Amino acid sequence: MPDSTAQILLVDDHPMMRHGMAMLINMEPDLEVFAQAGDGEEALAILRSGQHIDIVLLDVTLKTISGFEVIKNIHSRYPELPVLFVSMHDETIYAERALRAGARGYVMKQEPGEILINAIREVLQGKIYLSGKLHEKLLNRIVAGQAEPESPITKLTPSEFEVLHLIGSGHSSQEIANLLKRSIKTVETHRFNIRTKLNLKDSADLIRYATRWISEEKQ
Secondary structure (H helix, E strand, O other): OOOEEEEEEEOOOHHHHHHHHHHHHHOOEEEEEEEEEHHHHHHHHEEEEEEEEOOOOOOOOOOOOOOOHHHHHEEEEOOOEEEEEEEEHOOOOOOOOHHHHOEEEEEEEOOOHHHHHHHHHHHOOOOOEHHHHHHHHHHHHHOOOOOOOOOOOHHHOOHHHHHHHHHHHOOOOOOOOHHHHOHHHHHHHHHHHHHHHHHEEEEEEEHHHHHHHHHHHOO
């Protein structure tokens, strides 16, 4: 990490959450929240303005496009810019997908502030940050030689992936629409697409599949 203060772009659609994280980060002498964005389009506009940014802290669920879509755009235009996901979503479900998308780490918002600060510094040093729990899970998979066939879930778009996760967590379509700030029609379209891609016959089949998937991922 350079001797100068690292400039951070903080992307989260909850103003109070952004404010709290910014206050925490700005207490550190080597870190500064240079800019904040409430959605993906705003974040990309800040990056296009040419301002120097050392790292992006990115939420998964945003008002317009998913954080996974944002990171895809970032890497296509700024491939050397590291991104650290900071999300309320369970890391056992989302972290691997985040890494595949190009993130350099994943931190849950429920973690203490010092965990976030440590994760930022590790990513700035060129490392990948994952919790001890997730490190152990991935290492156990490697040691066990689990060369699993590609899951059909990889066919899902980022938004469909989020919807599947929320279905498996017991949420109704209306609740999912509220959580993701989408229309009920959009959520129902995602549900239909998920069923088609996963070859599930009806909503009951979808709920069973999603619930079982969530349970297996958390093991």
